Amino acid sequence: MSDRLGMKVVVVGAGIVGSAVAYRLGQLGASVTIVDRAFPGAGTSGATFSWLNSFDKKPRAYHLLNLMGMAEHRALAAELDLSDCVHFDGALMWERVDANARQVAPTVVTGHAGFVGGVAGDLTTELATNGLASRIESCRRLGYLIEELTPQEARSLESEIDFGRGDVPVVYSMPNEGWIDARGVAYRLAAAAVDRYKAELMLGKLVVRVDPRDGSGADVVLSDGARIACDVAINAAGPESGRLAAASGVALPVERSLGVMFVTSSAPVRLRHVVHAPGVTMRPDGATRVMARVARFDSQVDEGRPWSCADSRCSEVIAAASTVLPNLRYGSIESVRVGVRSIPGDGVSIVGTASGSPHLYHVITHSGATLGPVLGRLVASDLLLGAPPELASFRPDRFVDSGTASGSR
Numbered sequence: 501m502s503d504r505l506g507m508k509v510v511v512v513g514a515g516i517v518g519s520a521v522a523y524r525l526g527q528l529g530a531s532v533t534i535v536d537r538a539f540p541g542a543g544t545s546g547a548t549f550s551w552l553n554s555f556d557k558k559p560r561a562y563h564l565l566n567l568m569g570m571a572e573h574r575a576l577a578a579e580l581d582l583s584d585c586v587h588f589d590g591a592l593m594w595e596r597v598d599a600n601a602r603q604v605a606p607t608v609v610t611g612h613a614g615f616v617g618g619v620a621g622d623l624t625t626e627l628a629t630n631g632l633a634s635r636i637e638s639c640r641r642l643g644y645l646i647e648e649l650t651p652q653e654a655r656s657l658e659s660e661i662d663f664g665r666g667d668v669p670v671v672y673s674m675p676n677e678g679w680i681d682a683r684g685v686a687y688r689l690a691a692a693a694v695d696r697y698k699a700e701l702m703l704g705k706l707v708v709r710v711d712p713r714d715g716s717g718a719d720v721v722l723s724d725g726a727r728i729a730c731d732v733a734i735n736a737a738g739p740e741s742g743r744l745a746a747a748s749g750v751a752l753p754v755e756r757s758l759g760v761m762f763v764t765s766s767a768p769v770r771l772r773h774v775v776h777a778p779g780v781t782m783r784p785d786g787a788t789r790v791m792a793r794v795a796r797f798d799s800q801v802d803e804g805r806p807w808s809c810a811d812s813r814c815s816e817v818i819a820a821a822s823t824v825l826p827n828l829r830y831g832s833i834e835s836v837r838v839g840v841r842s843i844p845g846d847g848v849s850i851v852g853t854a855s856g857s858p859h860l861y862h863v864i865t866h867s868g869a870t871l872g873p874v875l876g877r878l879v880a881s882d883l884l885l886g887a888p889p890e891l892a893s894f895r896p897d898r899f900v901d902s903g904t905a906s907g908s909r
């Protein structure tokens with residue numbers, strides 16, 4: 501690896517994370533091969549809610565990384581003309597207060613893992629009474645931009661949303677947030693890596709493990725027995741990344757967690773914001789379709805066994821979504837998508853090599869829709885230019901006994 505800029509790198513996985521890493525590595529002069537068992541965006545990046553945010557993400561280093569992720573999306577959208585995939589129209593969040601019962605109907609905040617007290621605590625958090633206010637307060641302490649609107653003011657932003665009948669005291673607006681078509685971003689990054697920087701794209705190839713080479717470097721071993729020699733391999737296999745690491749002799753704590761999303765048929769609606777309403781979370785999915793999530797259904801899905809659109813739970817989703825966006829009653833659920841999150845043991849990203857295996861570099865994260873592009877930039881810099889301080893909190897060796905945790909990048 502004497503000439504770092506001519507470094508040969510194999511990226512395993514063409515999701516939003518691997519494709520971003522490949523693109524930025526190519527831009528810095530590395531010779532890149534991308535290997536995917538399917539196609540760009542075929543994995544979780546094709547089945548995600550993909551809310552761009554750093555809402556209540558903890559600890560502080562992870563919050564800052566997600567803020568950088570949001571900013572990086574703006575820059576990348578300009579660089580690759582991604583205006584059809586990247587949308588910064590903001591997010592709205594509110595809860596209902598029942599004046600008689602003096603109770604708060606829970607708002608469901610889904611789609612991101614903040615590290616809260618040792619668990620990835622807000623994947624599907626039903627906010628308890630006053631939960632939303634305290635989380636808003638915690639965001640504000642970190643300087644996160646949140647505005648308070650009256651329902652009337654919120655209606656001027658989203659004229660078709662029903663913000664309640666006097667039972668919604670405040671609507672919180674996060675104007676810097678947005679959403680993406682993550683499969684689209686993954687595909688365009690991989691295509692740009694090929695077109696601009698001559699990356700090689702190997703699709704339909706399953707990687708079974710990564711072996712160290714005698715001396716230095718790695719052999720990426722495919723299921724057909726072929727081996728691809730390189731200086732370093734990148735494990736960006738999303739929910740398969742824990743298994744790929746284990747098969748390559750590296751034990752990393754990565755949990756797989758299922759989530760289900762419902763996409764409506766085309767309906768006479770106009771929605772621009774990501775919306776966190778009591779009982780349902782929604783975002784646009786094209787001009788007249790909506791993607792909806794109802795958090796309690798996450799625990800009812802099985803991997804590889806998607807529900808039929810005739811399942812009665814799809815009617816429940818339409819009913820819940822119609823209370824917020826009434827014209828959705830003219831729509832139906834057209835597709836049910838099950839995605840698999842990869843959740844590192846402490847909830848935050850794993851980025852770098854582990855001690856004793858410098859040939860295999862891991863980029864494993866939840867919130868990859870927000871973080872993919874910024875991790876791409878930081879990882880390329882880490883490998884070719886020098887270690888960025890922003891990655892210091894995310895090294896794999898934090899999971900290793902401190903006595904053996906040294907020498908990792």
Ligand SMILES: Cc1cc2nc3c(=O)[nH]c(=O)nc-3n(C[C@H](O)[C@H](O)[C@H](O)COP(=O)(O)OP(=O)(O)OC[C@H]3O[C@@H](n4cnc5c(N)ncnc54)[C@H](O)[C@@H]3O)c2cc1C
Nearest residue numbers: 513515517537543544545548551611707738759839868870
């Ligand atoms: C329900 C749900 C909601 C979410 N909501 C949000 C959100 O609101 N905001 C947010 O920022 N993030 C969200 N996420 C997380 C985000 O979608 C993921 O973190 C991100 O898409 C992961 O990207 P990735 O590139 O790491 O993985 P993937 O997109 O899964 O890509 C991995 C690729 O590797 C390939 N692969 C796997 N194993 C192998 C192998 N052995 N050999 C060759 N190829 C292989 C796969 O085919 C795939 O293309 C959500 C996820 C889920 C499931």
